[in-house]
């Protein structure tokens with residue numbers, strides 16, 4: 001199962017990320033979870049972050065997932081709606097996770113829960129493209 005993980009720490013300026021260590025986190029995610037790769041952008045909703053996300057969507061396998069650890073899922077849905085539409089990425093395979101307000105262990109737990117959810121969803125059968 002292809003699961004690409006993209007992380008964002010809101011420019012490194014937001015207090016919600018003060019307890020996390022973003023230098024260590026990508027390595028920890030790749031060590032602990034069965035994912036394809038993990039990348040960190042300081043601003044996924046900015047120019048560079050959008051370019052990374054676009055590439056990840058465009059090169060994704062038809063059954064691949066994008067797990068995005070950043071701000072609130074509702075905010076992410078709004079921020080990335082255009083990009084999902086433009087790349088025709090299956091929006092059901094876009095999995096936003098709130099990683100704010102905790103430390104690396106807490107973030108890993110949240111991401112682990114989402115990976116387990118993805119695997120269950122994949123076992124249940126293919127989801128139709130939106």
Ligand code: SF4
Pocket residue numbers: 008009010011042043044045046070071072075079
């Ligand atoms: S995607 Fe969310 S967490 Fe990342 S910079 Fe934008 S608003 Fe901040």
